[in-house]
Amino acid sequence: MRRYSLFALAREALRGHTGWGRAWGAAAPRAAYDAIIVGAGGHGLATAYYLGRNHGLRNVAVLEKGWLGGGNTGRNTTIVRSNYLQDASAAIYEKARSLFETLSQDLNFNVMFSPRGLLMLAQTEHEVRGYRRTAHANALQGVETAFIPPARVRELVPAIRLEGPRYPVLGALWQARGGTARHDAVAWGYARACAAMGMDIVENCAVTGIRVANGAVTGVETTKGPIATRRLGLVVAGHSSVLAGMAGFRLPIESLCLQALVSEPVKPCLDVVVMANTVHGYISQSDKGEMVIGGGTDGFNNYSQRGSWHHVEETLRALTETFPMLSRLKMLRQWGGIVDMTGDRSPILSTTPVDGIFVNCGWGTGGFKAIPGSGWAMAELMATGAPGPLAAAFTLNRFREGRFIDESVAAGVAH
Amino acid sequence: MLMLTCPACGVTAEETEFAAGGEAHRRREGPGSSEEAFEAYLFARANPRGVHLERWRHAFGCGKWFHAARSTVTLEVFGTYPADLGAPPEAILAAIRARAAGGEGGR
Numbered sequence: 323m324r325r326y327s328l329f330a331l332a333r334e335a336l337r338g339h340t341g342w343g344r345a346w347g348a349a350a351p352r353a354a355y356d357a358i359i360v361g362a363g364g365h366g367l368a369t370a371y372y373l374g375r376n377h378g379l380r381n382v383a384v385l386e387k388g389w390l391g392g393g394n395t396g397r398n399t400t401i402v403r404s405n406y407l408q409d410a411s412a413a414i415y416e417k418a419r420s421l422f423e424t425l426s427q428d429l430n431f432n433v434m435f436s437p438r439g440l441l442m443l444a445q446t447e448h449e450v451r452g453y454r455r456t457a458h459a460n461a462l463q464g465v466e467t468a469f470i471p472p473a474r475v476r477e478l479v480p481a482i483r484l485e486g487p488r489y490p491v492l493g494a495l496w497q498a499r500g501g502t503a504r505h506d507a508v509a510w511g512y513a514r515a516c517a518a519m520g521m522d523i524v525e526n527c528a529v530t531g532i533r534v535a536n537g538a539v540t541g542v543e544t545t546k547g548p549i550a551t552r553r554l555g556l557v558v559a560g561h562s563s564v565l566a567g568m569a570g571f572r573l574p575i576e577s578l579c580l581q582a583l584v585s586e587p588v589k590p591c592l593d594v595v596v597m598a599n600t601v602h603g604y605i606s607q608s609d610k611g612e613m614v615i616g617g618g619t620d621g622f623n624n625y626s627q628r629g630s631w632h633h634v635e636e637t638l639r640a641l642t643e644t645f646p647m648l649s650r651l652k653m654l655r656q657w658g659g660i661v662d663m664t665g666d667r668s669p670i671l672s673t674t675p676v677d678g679i680f681v682n683c684g685w686g687t688g689g690f691k692a693i694p695g696s697g698w699a700m701a702e703l704m705a706t707g708a709p710g711p712l713a714a715a716f717t718l719n720r721f722r723e724g725r726f727i728d729e730s731v732a733a734g735v736a737h
Numbered sequence: 738m739l740m741l742t743c744p745a746c747g748v749t750a751e752e753t754e755f756a757a758g759g760e761a762h763r764r765r766e767g768p769g770s771s772e773e774a775f776e777a778y779l780f781a782r783a784n785p786r787g788v789h790l791e792r793w794r795h796a797f798g799c800g801k802w803f804h805a806a807r808s809t810v811t812l813e814v815f816g817t818y819p820a821d822l823g824a825p826p827e828a829i830l831a832a833i834r835a836r837a838a839g840g841e842g843g844r
Contacts (some may be wrong), residue, residue: 574780
């Protein structure tokens with residue numbers, strides 16, 4: 323792999339940019355691998371990357387049904403934060419956020435991490451108390467956040483209307499080190515780094531079956547033929563139940579559609595991320611100038627990547643009250659992704675009833691921010707066969723043991 | 738936007754009038770059941786890519802619960818049926834079989 327650098331850029335500028343190679347090759351699958359990851363989204367590619375970098379496991383394939391980063395990695399609102407309430411959540415999300423800080427250097431690929439700061443608005447008395455509690459919890463966890471008064475919110479976000487009739491802004495939880503990153507670049511950067519380690523990334527290769535013998539995995543059936551492995555990682559978000567079904571077990575997961583949308587591009591007017599969990603809306607401005615807006619999930623199981631219009635309407639109706647300037651903007655694009663929701667709204671990083679199969683799923687509406695930490699923990703799980711300190715709390719048996727990591731009630735539902 | 742017909746009051750309306758209630762026909766595990774069975778009852782879900790039998794409530798109408806058979810791939814509603822039935826009636830099963838012969842949505 324040729325390193326990207328100022329010198330490489332200057333050299334290519336002088337010769338018409340003819341020397342750039344492919345960032346990753348189009349691999350045909352071999353007959354067997356030490357480990358196979360299903361799903362070449364951010365989480366799957368990060369898992370493969372840290373398997374190679376942290377654990378020296380490089381005979382690895384990443385299989386992808388569609389194209390690289392074409393699922394939820396390409397469909398989210400790119401927010402990065404770690405202001406969670408529960409210790410286990412704060413640990414893995416803060417690990418991810420801290421890895422984002424040096425990810426461009428680690429991968430030699432600009433992931434455009436922009437720690438521009440992130441506000442979670444408190445618009446009810448209940449939220450004020452909840453976010454004060456979260457700020458205290460974060461202080462104990464070593465995550466830097468603060469509860470700030472409305473006047474400070476006004477300084478950070480001049481465009482906001484604090485005294486909305488239905489949803490007045492009573493304060494906010496401020497994480498100065500939160501922000502956004504370029505979602506596609508995260509997938510591309512990990513993919514390029516994986517390919518540089520000799521891993522195979524196989525696109526347009528759907529897994530159609532999982533081979534199990536004597537309670538242990540022996541390989542997968544794919545649309546490009548069977549591939550043998552003793553170590554299989556399922557990192558497929560909304561399709562986790564489908565893959566688990568192929569291996570003969572069920573997951574505590576329901577697949578729902580989550581929608582997002584962007585406006586026409588406008589001049590810079592919002593330089594932080596603002597989340598409003600009471601009204602299920604969150605907004606930031608992309609480098610192109612589009613307002614990137616997300617909302618809540620639909621209520622029913624859905625694999626179609628098409629959501630219901632009234633959820634978009636509800637999100638915009640609420641956000642235009644807090645940001646009256648939005649009411650004049652045209653919305654440019656709207657799309658849906660299929661998210662994997664668990665009962666406690668926390669992820670699953672776990673061994674499974676089948677030896678050699680590991681799952682990384684359940685990130686629900688907030689997986690993008692977790693990609694580096696999730697890959698780090700999943701790689702450790704797959705390399706050693708047992709969850710490490712980051713993943714220990716997120717195993718499947720927490721449901722049987724009643725050991726929930728309850729972020730659905732504690733931290734608000736929007737991600 | 739989904740259109741559903743409430744079998745209790747007969748009204749056909751769009752989904753904003755209803756509330757989704759999740760997977761249908763789960764059997765509650767009683768005292769003496771194994772931990773595995775109770776865990777499965779509480780948390781494990783079929784979550785199929787295909788026909789989903791599910792509960793809905795006519796929340797902004799008559800208030801009654803009922804069942805629906807719907808494809809999670811095409812969002813086609815094969816029919817709705819009363820809450821006290823333990824399985825879809827034959828007419829709905831026939832509609833699902835007919836669609837299964839034609840494409841992915843009916844799997």
